[in-house]
Amino acid sequence: MASGSIVDEAIAWHVRLQSPAADGTLWAEFTAWMEADPAHADAYDAVAFADDRLSEELAGAGTIATPSPPANNDNEPGALPWYRGRAFLAIAASLVLALFLSPMLLKSPGMESIAAQPGETREIALADGSKIALNGGTTIALxxxxxxxxxxxxxxAIFMIKHDSARPFIVETGDGTLRDVGTIFNVRQSADGLEVAVSEGSVQYQPGSEAVTLTAGKQLRVKRGTSKAIVSAIDPATVGGWQQGRLSYRDAPLTTIAMDLSRSLGTPVTVSPDLASRRFSGVIRIDRDEARLFRQLESLLGVRARHSAKGWQLTR
Structure with a gap:
């Protein structure tokens, strides 16, 4: 790629990857560019976030020809790279550079906060055909x-994203960023950290120099306060099972199970401190008859379930 500012390069990659001619070689070159410097990922994210705005403006600026593969030699003296033409940069650079230098602008007035209360679920339909389903006790901003x-x-939340290789779907969480091209994946954000499980397609965690790619049947966990991502196998059929009232676990602490039960039932569920380290593997089926559900959990988890005005507590 010709030399230039990081923003110029990010704009160039953004347009190149939209071309139907984009192949595996081009994507490999793009990945190498992203991994070369964390600032590259930040710049490219700014381009992706601004994509809709750019599309509207560029439509009025004329069609930009599909570029030829970059030559090995430098551009001829005085010649501008195809992506630095006046018609493109006059519109794109100002928008993307503003986003790149001012992250707060990403939180535009168009941001809308949507919440699902504990004990309820909600489904959001997006204009491009994608869908997002929210579990109880969830807040998302669009x-x-x-x-x-x-x-x-x-x-x-579980994300069911329509494929668009030119416009990756970005999910921002308190523990990292996810980039998706078109797939189904579940994301859980809690006081313990981040958990991502993929049912179909693939998702990239922390796109950039330390990217971790998750394919179908893979699960990632990042403990709050750490940067280490732990990847493990998971049955794709269990991803988002909460939508059917089915909670699946593999060596999960009872505190996580209590949190999930609280989210699904709308009733607080806690664990006594002496059980905090106990773990469980298996499937729990949600029963809206709480008394019956917790009688079953006593046997399944090997605990006692006590009910009070404050909710349920799992004890020895």
Whole structure:
């Protein structure tokens, strides 16, 4: 790629990857560029976030020809790279550079906060055909002017994203960023950290120099306060099972199970401190008859379930 500012390069990659001619070689070169410097990922994210705005402006600026593969030699003296033509940069650079230098602008007035209360679920239909389902006790922020972006503020959601290789879907969480091209994946954000499980397609965690790619049947966990991502196998059929009232676990602490039960039932569920380290593997089926559900959990988890005005507590 010709030399230039990081923003110029990010704009160039953004347009190149939209071409139907983009192949595996081009994507490999793009990945190498992203991994070369964390600032590259930040710049490219700014381009992706601004995509909808750019598309509207560029439509009035004329068609930009599909570029030829970059030559090995430098550009001829005085010649501008195809992507630095006046018609493109006059519109794109000002928008993308503003986003790149001012992250607060990403939280535009178009951001809308949507919540699902504990004990209820909600489904959100996006204009491009994608869907997001919210579990109970979940809050998400969407930008209606850039619908390929969401910020999961708390709780759990499953994303069913329509394929668009030119416009990746970005999910921002308190523990990292996810980039998706078209797939189904579940994201859980809690006080313990971040958990991502993929049912179909693939998702990239922390796109950039330390990117971790998750394919179908893979699950990632990042403990709050750490940067280490732990990847493990998972049955794709269990991803988002909460939608059918089915909670699946593999060596999960009882505190996580209590949190999930609280989210699904709308009733607080806690664990006594002496059980905090106990773990469980298996499937729990949600029963709206709480008394019956907790009698079953006593046997399944090997605990006692006590009910009070404050909710349920699992004890020895």
């Amino acid at each position: 930008d209606r002017k850039a619908e390929r972006f969401a910020r999961l503020e708390s709780g759990e």
